[in-house]
Amino acid sequence: MNALFGANWTAWAAVAGSGIFHGVNPAMGWLFATALGLQRGSRRALLLALPPIALGHAASILLFTSFAAAIGAYVPGAALHWSLGALLIGWAAWQHAYGHRHRVRVGMTVGFAGLAAWSALMATMHGAGLMLMPAMLPLCGGGFGSLRGASDTFAVSLAFTALHTLTTLATTAAIALLAYEYLGLGVLRRGWINFDWLWRGALVATGTLMIATA
Template sequence: MNTLSSTLWPWMALAGLGAFHGLNPAMGWLFAVALGLHRQSRGLVVLALAPIALGHAVAVGAVLLAVIVFGTVVDATFLGRGAGILLIAWAATHTLAGHRTPLRIGMQTGLAGLALWSFMVASAHGAGFMLIPALLSLCVSPGMGGELTASTSVPISFVALAVHTGVMLAVIGAVSLIVYDQGLAFLRRGWLNMDILWSVALAGGGIFLLAG
């Protein structure tokens, strides 16, 4: 892998995972559509996207922060291996039981409740853990002595979180408005099984970290 591709792939992965999270109904667009249809308001669909993105960003950001904190006191190789095992375990848990324990919230919730719901769903699905391979690739490199330091990792993590959340917000907004305008008949024509793809993505990230 040349220098340019090794520099770009983590950012492309962050953007791709943002799009993937945005496409997943469990991450919030289905709730935004349902809320808009319930109150007959297209504007509410758009307004609901802000707390959904905020809750998701906080959940993901908490994981990235934990990685940085542990990475400054734990060997980067050990951290990567541990994160890989955790990702694979999370994938197995999600495959076996994740979709059987949905988090519920009523249509009368406010924006604060929606943000809290988004945070809980993203945390329960392990959304932040998916970003660990890309984050470690950005923060730990031969040019940095193979070590993870807070002075370089914190700014990179903020940018990574902004890229990921920005792409997710764009995708979730587009999907929400399309489904709202088309009606629920759009969903009856078929939709990908995101549970399976989600588990595969988690396991793939874990295998990448263990093989790296």
């Protein structure tokens, strides 16, 4: 098991990198945390919003990585890559056509559980966990052949989720505090990139990579 965690460092780097990418995306939570802090005039309100946002995101990621670990350990093969690649590209197409009609909105008075549930739903609807599939499968599939049994696959899933969540949380907190203290939400109008398009492009690119590595 220790050898597994030390091997294929590019997969772990990809997980950390995707955490940064998810953290920068306003839809993953920093925008809500900043707005909550500004609305209440309290940095403490902003900081208290971060743990449930991270918890909800982690729950969604763990769901998908556990799924990938299970199917990658027991159903290896090109068909798996083709199926997941098609799913990612199809999800991007659905987001482009219908995603704007299904925005999940919560009020500024939402509690810890409600905010965690919102975060989990947003991550799931955006296909955040699906983006980790190319990094997950080499560690859990027949190509690596290093895992034996459900305990090993779940351990990798937990490690992926922990690393990804920590990098996402750190990025989310940094941007939320920067916007709260210095930039304000006007930065989204002045020069923020269109993350909807960028996110869909990332889904398509990840799906293409899955198919190309089949």
